[in-house]
Amino acid sequence: MASHIERRKFLATLGGAAAVAGPLVARAQQAALPMASAGNGATSHISGELFKMMAGVDMHLPYRGEAPALTDLLRGQVQVYFASTVGSIEYIRTGRLRALAVTTATRSDELPDIPTVDEFLPSYEAACGTALMLPGIRPLR
Secondary structure (H helix, E strand, C coil): CCEEEECEEEEEECCCCCCCHHHHHHHHHHCCCCEEECCCCCHHHHHHHHHHHHHCCCCCEECCCHHHHHHHHHHCCCCEEEEEHHHHHHHHHCCCEEEEEECCCCCCCCCCCCCEHHHCCCCCCCCEEEECCCCCCCCCC
């Protein structure tokens, strides 16, 4: 069975006050900072909750999926979103979003200049795995 670990990005809008990840922690510790997630229990939510717990900040605004969360991030309605690579890479490459850090233990091959969250919040790591599974009783055709 094959699986894939998806690297996730910690993002802020280019026009937002959160330009780099370290000062973002300090800002979020002073006042609630709107952080979008794709919904309660989504990987973006869990990644954000771990960040909140480790950084001692309070921020969360659940959405009904990644598309509306990214839309509001692009509009500046929220300042932070733990986005999937697939959903955000083109916005990052075209400069519409700024990737602040990847949540995995190592830097991303796609964006090697982007640090890991662990570089400013030690011991932070969040990654998700995806696997294709079938019941053992069904033959493949």
